[in-house]
Amino acid sequence: MLPKKRTMTDAPTHEVRGGFPVHYHYTVGIVGEIFFNGLKEKKLLAVTCDECSKTYFPPRMYCEDCFVELTDKEFKVLEQEGTIESFTKTYKDHRGDPLSEPYYLALIKINGADTVFFHKLVNVDEPKIGMSVKPVWSDSPKASLFDIIGFEPV
Amino acid sequence: MRKVAIIGVGVEGFRPAIRDLSYKEMVYRAAVKAYTNADIDPRKEVDTFISCEEDFSMGTSITDEYAPDQLGGAQRSVQTITGDGIQGMAAAYMQIATGMFDVAVVEAQSRISDMLTPNQIQHFALDPIFVRQFNSTHHSIAALEKQAYQHAFGVSDEIIAEVAVKNYRNAILNPIAAYGMNASKEDILETEIISAPLREGEVAEHADGAIVVVMASEDIIKQKNVTPVWVKGISYATNTPNVETRDWKTATYAKLCADRAYKMAGITDPKSQIDLFEIDDTYAFKELQHLEALGIFSFGEAAKALADGKLERGGDLPVNVSGGVLGVGNGHDVNGLQRVAEIVDQLTGEAGKRTVSGAKTGLAFSWRGVPTTAGALAILSVE
Known part of the structure; x- marks a missing residue:
């Protein structure tokens, strides 16, 4: 006997639902501690690889190009200004639902760094690639990424 | 090293949502087609099975444990690769070329419609400390990359919309494509902004489907009545996953893949030695960015080739005759095998009205999507 032929339009009559909550606490690491404690003091701390001269902001334990350790290097304080490398005005949240207030995200190259920093733009109407920006600090920094409220035009 | 070829492909789908078949039934259907095309009995003649899938996409922890039976692979050598189907093909290639196995099966699938929270799962792939905290x-992430690419090379939203127009139109003739349609540039540019400058119409919509590919050594092929499609070159590479250090303007991972695969396949002039291209276009701008990184055009020049019609089915360098990921539908880890399936159809005379006349060699390139900088590439030929 031939099995019953089903078509794509046949709606399933039974389905089983499932899922589970997953939660983590992510460890920021030895150099992450240095970076976040720097934010608490409203400082942008960076580290330079001696072999390739690349300056990492945020700083890293190791240079990913040379694979040498940077932990013993001097962490230097960068100036509080950088330029926009790219930006986007985002209209959707992480669920794909509309944001009540769309906002700008940007890649910012802090002066003296060779890497970019992912953060928000604030107090700006028409951002442009190459525009100079500076951090807007929270009044009560607590070693969080959001000690910087965002970057605004200089 | 022994020569390795694809001897059969089977596809089930693609549809925005497959609601009648369970995921195992869907893969089983694709497998039966592949084994019939390859003239192979999976219970007697296949040595190893490689399934490309991820726990979160499948909705089961240790999901590889559930991979064998729908492929005919119970009680056999089975491995799972959490990556693109072309990465699975690379593993199969190595296992056959070295003489470890004679026949290998590679499978990848998408059941995105079963996921009630697909956006959260993709968001969960972002770096938890420096990126994911922004909700x-x-x-x-793709929007930042599109902006940087456009700014660096002067590529307009209008020409990027034309990539989507071409690929949605190409998909009309592809029976496995979920999103074939005639859309105008204006239609694309009027779709909702997700994250400026990225619009809904230039982002590939999800689709369900499964693809099974049978690969074999030249020794086995001599005994079979099949048209072998030889794997001339195969590679995969990752740039760096970090937003701080990755290349935002160009697709370095594609260049890394191309350098290796061209060398392996003896390709010195891809434009003249390759007849058609299937290239990741999960976001429309990616087709242009990838073509440039693969050395087909210099930076910023892919847009001109598109405007001149060179990337059309009848053009000098046909790209995504299948409809691409935009037209076939985004199945994540199965996207690479979508690209491969089209090239196999084209080179074996099974492409019907989509046929690129005289095509002997094709290039399939896949990207693993946001937030990765990972790609995989296969150069396939009937010569």
């Missing part, structure tokens, strides 16, 4: 859509 924006994962598409904003």
Whole structure:
């Protein structure tokens, strides 16, 4: 006997639902501690690889190009200004639902760094690639990424 | 090293949502087609099975444990690769070329419609310390890249929309494509902004489907009545996953893949030695960015080739005759095998009205999507 032929339009009559909550606490690491404690003091701390001269902001334990350790290097304080490398005005949240207030995200190259920093733009109407920006600090920094409220035009 | 070829492909789908078949039934259907095309009995003649899938996409922890039976692979050597189907093909290639096995099966699938929270799962792929804390859509990463690419090379939204127009139109003739349609540039540019400058119409919509590919050694092929499609070159590479250090303007991972695969396949002039291209276009701008990184055009020049019609089915360098990921539908880890399936159809005379006349060699390139900088590439030929 031939099995019953089903078509794509046949709606399933039974389905089983499932899922589970997953939660983590992510460890920021030895150099992450240095970076976040720097934010608490409203400082942008960076580290330079001696072999390739690349300056990492945020700083890293190791240079990913040379694979040498940077932990013993001097962490230097960068100036509080950088330029926009790219930006986007985002209209959707992480669920794909509309944001009540769309906002700008940007890649910012802090002066003296060779890497970019992912953060928000604030107090700006028409951002442009190459525009100079500076951090807007929270009044009560607590070693969080959001000690910087965002970057605004200089 | 022994020569390795694809001897059969089977596809089930693609559809925006497959609601009648369970995921195992869907893969089983694709497998039966592949084994019939390859003239192979999976219970007697296949040595190893490689399934490309991820726990979160499948909705089961240790999901590889559930991979064997729907492929005919119970009680056999089975491995799972959490990556693109072309990465699975690379593993199969090595296992056959070295003489470890004679026949290998590679499978990848998508059941995105079964996921009730697909956006959260993609958001969960973002770096938890420096990126994910901003509760924006994962598409904003692609938007930053699109903006940087456009600014660096002067590529307009209008020409990027034309990539989507071409690929949605190509998909009309592809029976496995979920999103074939005639859309105008204006239609694309009027779709909703997700994360400026990225619009809904230039982002590939999800689709369900499964693809099974049978690969074999030249020794086996001599005994079979099949048209072998030889794997001339195969590679995969990752740039760096970190937003701080990755290349935002160009697709370095594609260049790394191309350098290796061209060398392996003896390709010195891809434009003249390759007849058609299937290239990741999960976001429309990616087709142009990838073509440039693969050395087909210099930076910023892919847009001109598109405007001149060179990337059309009848053009000098046909790209995504299948409809691409935009037209076939985004199945994530199965996207690479979508590209491969089209090239196999084209080179074996099974492409019907989509046929690129005289095509002997094709290039399939896949990207693993946001937030990765990982790609995989296969050069396939009937010569």
